[in-house]
Amino acid sequence: MNKIIIGVDVGGTNTKCGLVDTRGRVVDRARIDTRQYLSKQSLLFSAIVDTVLGLIQKYRGERSDILGVGMGLPGLIDTEKGIVRILPNIPGWRNVPLQRMMEDRLGLPTRIENDVNLITLGEWKYGAGIGCRNLVCMTLGTGVGSGLILDNRLYRGEGFAAGEIGHMPLKRHGLKCNCGGSACFERYVGNTVLVKKARRLFRDKTITLEQVSLLAAREDPRAVAFWHETAVTVGDALTGVVNLLNPRLIIIGGGVANAHRFLFKTITDTIRARAMTVQGAMFVIKRANLGDDAGLIGARVLVDNPDL
Amino acid sequence: MNKIIIGVDVGGTNTKCGLVDTRGRVVDRARIDTRQYLSKQSLLFSAIVDTVLGLIQKYRGERSDILGVGMGLPGLIDTEKGIVRILPNIPGWRNVPLQRMMEDRLGLPTRIENDVNLITLGEWKYGAGIGCRNLVCMTLGTGVGSGLILDNRLYRGEGFAAGEIGHMPLKRHGLKCNCGGSACFERYVGNTVLVKKARRLFRDKTITLEQVSLLAAREDPRAVAFWHETAVTVGDALTGVVNLLNPRLIIIGGGVANAHRFLFKTITDTIRARAMTVQGAMFVIKRANLGDDAGLIGARVLVDNPDL
Numbered sequence: 001m002n003k004i005i006i007g008v009d010v011g012g013t014n015t016k017c018g019l020v021d022t023r024g025r026v027v028d029r030a031r032i033d034t035r036q037y038l039s040k041q042s043l044l045f046s047a048i049v050d051t052v053l054g055l056i057q058k059y060r061g062e063r064s065d066i067l068g069v070g071m072g073l074p075g076l077i078d079t080e081k082g083i084v085r086i087l088p089n090i091p092g093w094r095n096v097p098l099q100r101m102m103e104d105r106l107g108l109p110t111r112i113e114n115d116v117n118l119i120t121l122g123e124w125k126y127g128a129g130i131g132c133r134n135l136v137c138m139t140l141g142t143g144v145g146s147g148l149i150l151d152n153r154l155y156r157g158e159g160f161a162a163g164e165i166g167h168m169p170l171k172r173h174g175l176k177c178n179c180g181g182s183a184c185f186e187r188y189v190g191n192t193v194l195v196k197k198a199r200r201l202f203r204d205k206t207i208t209l210e211q212v213s214l215l216a217a218r219e220d221p222r223a224v225a226f227w228h229e230t231a232v233t234v235g236d237a238l239t240g241v242v243n244l245l246n247p248r249l250i251i252i253g254g255g256v257a258n259a260h261r262f263l264f265k266t267i268t269d270t271i272r273a274r275a276m277t278v279q280g281a282m283f284v285i286k287r288a289n290l291g292d293d294a295g296l297i298g299a300r301v302l303v304d305n306p307d308l
Numbered sequence: 309m310n311k312i313i314i315g316v317d318v319g320g321t322n323t324k325c326g327l328v329d330t331r332g333r334v335v336d337r338a339r340i341d342t343r344q345y346l347s348k349q350s351l352l353f354s355a356i357v358d359t360v361l362g363l364i365q366k367y368r369g370e371r372s373d374i375l376g377v378g379m380g381l382p383g384l385i386d387t388e389k390g391i392v393r394i395l396p397n398i399p400g401w402r403n404v405p406l407q408r409m410m411e412d413r414l415g416l417p418t419r420i421e422n423d424v425n426l427i428t429l430g431e432w433k434y435g436a437g438i439g440c441r442n443l444v445c446m447t448l449g450t451g452v453g454s455g456l457i458l459d460n461r462l463y464r465g466e467g468f469a470a471g472e473i474g475h476m477p478l479k480r481h482g483l484k485c486n487c488g489g490s491a492c493f494e495r496y497v498g499n500t501v502l503v504k505k506a507r508r509l510f511r512d513k514t515i516t517l518e519q520v521s522l523l524a525a526r527e528d529p530r531a532v533a534f535w536h537e538t539a540v541t542v543g544d545a546l547t548g549v550v551n552l553l554n555p556r557l558i559i560i561g562g563g564v565a566n567a568h569r570f571l572f573k574t575i576t577d578t579i580r581a582r583a584m585t586v587q588g589a590m591f592v593i594k595r596a597n598l599g600d601d602a603g604l605i606g607a608r609v610l611v612d613n614p615d616l
Contacts, residue, residue, distance in 0.1 A: 148552075159554055165551075169547055232480075240477055243473075244456075244472060276469065278468075279465070280488075282467050
């Protein structure tokens with residue numbers, strides 16, 4: 001038996017398509033430059049369909065071995081109705097009945113999901129979260145999001161908008177956020193914010209976070225302090241999450257997590273120092289370990305588990 | 309058919325016992341002064357057993373109509389093993405296999421649960437939360453706790469310690485909390501804290517929160533500002549919860565919620581102004597409406613739903 005699913009992970013820059021086998025391995029893949037297809041919603045849709053059809057054509061097994069399609073999209077997804085409500089960074093995608101459109105074109109059962117939730121499903125079943133009943137899977141990138149596995153189920157929230165960990169306020173007054181709030185966690189630890197901060201700190205207009213990490217590895221005090229402060233802020237934000245949700249595991253991925261050597265211990269220490277006894281003692285932090293394939297692999301989980 | 313369950317709601321001051329019918333009505337009840345039985349764990353246990361036996365004896369239906377016992381206790385409860393791990397305010401209760409002890413003495417199937425979770429179950433099935441799939445039920449009393457109904461299930465957390473909304477930090481540095489953390493939400497809006505604050509504010513060593521509410525009703529500016537500031541703080545803390553969990557409903561009960569006339573609108577406005585669009589638009593706040601019976605009624609839900 002070699003049943004295959006098709007995963008599609010739509011991003012503002014790239015859209016990844018892949019065939020994923022029963023062991024969660026991506027056995028074939030193709031990539032779309034999303035930015036070429038931003039002018040019209042139908043263009044990107046057609047590009048995705050064509051790319052998926054190309055993968056199907058190349059596939060050497062039986063067509064009946066292809067179980068279905070799982071798609072992740074960066075925005076608000078009504079997973080019950082199969083409708084894309086809005087994609088903040090991809091214009092034109094508003095109330096698109098994408099599930100039905102895909103099924104009509106491909107003749108394969110399709111499920112659509114928020115991209116961070118899809119990553120969460122991947123990490124839970126094939127990555128850092130295997131066997132874990134309660135976990136928070138956080139992406140620390142340009143934005144800060146999370147997916148929640150609670151009692152062995154993906155929790156989506158009443159309006160499919162749960163998991164917005166990056167928009168938990170750190171204090172009453174603080175930096176304004178695009179979301180309309182202020183002092184949102186993401187405004188202090190998002191990739192762009194950290195790069196700007198590093199460039200000011202090191203008075204170097206081209207320094208990258210990777211370079212700050214290299215400096216920290218050489219024990220440059222400013223670089224060490226830079227990551228320490230970032231980690232304390234992450235720990236502050238996660239303390240409330242740990243006390244509220246009492247997770248077993250916090251998975252951290254995304255670009256900023258590349259600095260895990262300089263972040264994770266301080267994040268853990270900060271939470272343990274602030275959180276309640278039971279909650280503080282039982283959580284652990286792990287790095288996401290599926291990398292860029294997490295979404296495609298999560299599509300496997302989505303297709304395999306209709307009850308999720 | 310008139311099947312009955314026995315509810316027991318253990319508190320640091322009073323322990324309530326009651327018979328609850330199929331419609332969630334408390335049809336008979338008895339009360340124990342918990343403080344008389346604090347010296348030894350076995351004393352309180354015996355008092356509860358005797359009181360329950362008294363209720364059973366008075367019950368005029370068939371013994372076979374009594375389906376079971378549901379108990380709430382103020383502390384950390386391992387609901388799977390039926391063990392009381394610790395009750396912070398009732399000495400001597402550590403790792404007590406209470407479920408088995410009750411079953412041995414009464415010959416009735418028994419389930420034990422954290423008291424706030426039991427209240428949450430009651431409000432969800434018979435109170436302010438009827439029909440709601442995702443809700444947060446917060447008690448604003450001396451302490452601030454909550455129970456979480458997520459996807460029509462009670463979410464307990466990995467170590468049965470979820471819901472500690474009162475220990476979400478409001479900022480990095482702030483008042484020290486008994487939990488070991490600092491700037492915990494509860495340290496700013498708990499009953500005792502508010503009473504102290506009111507007494508300072510009004511330079512009156514005996515003023516109660518009820519009196520502050522009476523003053524606010526008469527538009528005393530200090531009283532109005534007192535409740536306004538309290539509401540903003542509650543709203544600040546709930547903003548993160550709303551963004552993270554995207555609930556449909558927030559139920560607020562407990563002593564401080566008696567001032568709902570001066571709190572709920574400002575809490576709602578504060579959250580709507582800070583939270584994300586989808587999450588902010590769809591939540592509502594309601595007052596808990598089962599009062600002191602919520603725990604007993606929750607026991608009905610616990611006994612009726614073995615899968616919860």
